Amino acid sequence: MAYLDNANSTRVDDRVIEAMLPYLREHYGTAGMELGHSRDVTAMRGLENARKILAQSINTEPLTIVFTSGQTESNNLAIRGAALANSDKGKHVITCATEVMSVLQTCKALEKEGFDVDVLDVDQYGLVDIAQLTKRIRSDTILVSIQHANGEIGTVQPIEEIAKITSQRGILFHTDATQSYLKIPIDTKTTPLDMITFDAHHIHGPKGIGALYIRKGTRLQRIMEGGDEERRLRPGVPDIPAAVGFGKAVEVWGGNEPAQLLALRKYLEQKLAGQLTELRSTGHPVKRLPNLYSMIVEQIEGESMLVQLDMEGFAVSTGSACSSKTLQGSHVLKAIGLPPEISHGSVRVSLSRFNTKQEIDAFVQALVPTVERLREFSPLRRGEYFAYESNSEDEHQDEKLDEV
Missing domain, CATH: 3.40.640.10 (Type I PLP-dependent aspartate aminotransferase-like (Major domain))
Structure with a gap:
C-alpha cells in the first residue's frame, strides 16, 4: 500500500x-x-x-x-x-x-x-x-x-x-x-x-x-x-x-528534507492539473506545509472516495468529519467558508521521505477513474444533499466554542 x-x-x-x-x-x-x-x-x-x-x-x-x-x-x-x-x-x-x-x-x-x-x-x-x-x-x-x-x-x-x-x-x-x-x-x-x-x-x-x-x-x-x-x-x-x-x-531528519517534500508535493500538483473537473485546492497557495496537499473534489463524498482508494492500495484521508449523529463537515473547512455539501469532497494527501514519484503516478491514475465512477452515483451530483443537525444538548450552538 x-x-x-x-x-x-x-x-x-x-x-x-x-x-x-x-x-x-x-x-x-x-x-x-x-x-x-x-x-x-x-x-x-x-x-x-x-x-x-x-x-x-x-x-x-x-x-x-x-x-x-x-x-x-x-x-x-x-x-x-x-x-x-x-x-x-x-x-x-x-x-x-x-x-x-x-x-x-x-x-x-x-x-x-x-x-x-x-x-x-x-x-x-x-x-x-x-x-x-x-x-x-x-x-x-x-x-x-x-x-x-x-x-x-x-x-x-x-x-x-x-x-x-x-x-x-x-x-x-x-x-x-x-x-x-x-x-x-x-x-x-x-x-x-x-x-x-x-x-x-x-x-x-x-x-x-x-x-x-x-x-x-x-x-x-x-x-x-x-x-x-x-x-x-x-x-x-x-x-x-x-x-x-x-x-x-x-x-536523523535531513536538512534538505523539507525541500525534497516540497518537490514531491509540487510533482503531485502537476500530475493532478487538468485531470479532473471541479477540483480545487484548499489552504494558502504559498504559505503552506511543504508535504501537504488538500483538495476538494466536488460532487462526491470524501468517505466513499477514501474507501475506494484504500481498496486500490492508497491510504489518504478526508477532511469530512461525519458521524452517525450529524453530517456536518470538518470545522476547519467550515471556518474557511466551505458549506458541508462542498467540504464532504475533501481529500488530503500528505507525503513523507518514504514516498516516491512512482507512487504519486499510480495514485493519480487510480484517483481519476475512482472520482468519475463515484460521481455517477453520488447524491451530491443530483442535488440530494441533506444536513442533519443533532438535537443533543452537547451540540447546541449557543456557546462561542461550540461553533468550532
Whole structure:
C-alpha cells in the first residue's frame, strides 16, 4: 500500500527503532536519580540526551523541554497550565477557529471556569487576520494560542508577527507546531515564543511521546498531581525508550528534507492539473506545509472516495468529519467558508521521505477513474444533499466554542 496520510501519522524510521531497542531490552531503569544504580543512570543519560537534541533543534536550552505523552497533553498543559498560573493577571484567552480539538476543547473547558475566550475567524485560506487579533487584545488578555500550521489544509500562520505583538504586550504566546516541526524552522532566540507543542510520530518517531517547550520564566501550573518529574510539571515516569526514539527521529531528519517534500508535493500538483473537473485546492497557495496537499473534489463524498482508494492500495484521508449523529463537515473547512455539501469532497494527501514519484503516478491514475465512477452515483451530483443537525444538548450552538 502507498501510505499518503503522513499528516495523520508517519512510519517509524528503522534507525529510530534501533535506537529504542536497547532501552527496552537492557537500559530499563526509570531515570529517577542521578546517583541510582547503573540502569537508572544509563536511562537518565538517554533521556537527557534526547532532551538536548530536541532543544538544539529549536535553538534553546535542554531545561526548557518537558516531555509529555503527545500533542494533546502538551496543548492541555500549555493552555490550562498558563491560564491557571496567570489568572491573577486576567482571564482572557485568544485562539482561532481552525485549531485542533485539544486546543479548542481545553479553551472551552476554561470558559466553564470563568475564563473569557475569543475565537478568531480566518480568511478563505485559513489565515488569521493580524489586525483582528490586535483588536481583540484586552488589558486582561493573558494568553494567545495559535497553531503554526494546520494539519488539514496546510496553511502556515504568521507566528513571527504574532509573537512580536504578544511579546510587546506581555502576553503569553503558545503555538502548536506538531505539523510543522522540522519541516519549517523555528528559532526561539529570534522568535519570542513562550510555549511550543510538538511530538514524535509526525516526524517518523514513535507514538505516545511529545514535548512542550516552555520559555524560561514562563509561569505554568501543573495539571496533574504526583512526583517531581519533568520540572514538577509532568509527574510520572517518562517513557524513556520513546523519548530516546524522539531524539533519534530529530537527529536523523535531513536538512534538505523539507525541500525534497516540497518537490514531491509540487510533482503531485502537476500530475493532478487538468485531470479532473471541479477540483480545487484548499489552504494558502504559498504559505503552506511543504508535504501537504488538500483538495476538494466536488460532487462526491470524501468517505466513499477514501474507501475506494484504500481498496486500490492508497491510504489518504478526508477532511469530512461525519458521524452517525450529524453530517456536518470538518470545522476547519467550515471556518474557511466551505458549506458541508462542498467540504464532504475533501481529500488530503500528505507525503513523507518514504514516498516516491512512482507512487504519486499510480495514485493519480487510480484517483481519476475512482472520482468519475463515484460521481455517477453520488447524491451530491443530483442535488440530494441533506444536513442533519443533532438535537443533543452537547451540540447546541449557543456557546462561542461550540461553533468550532
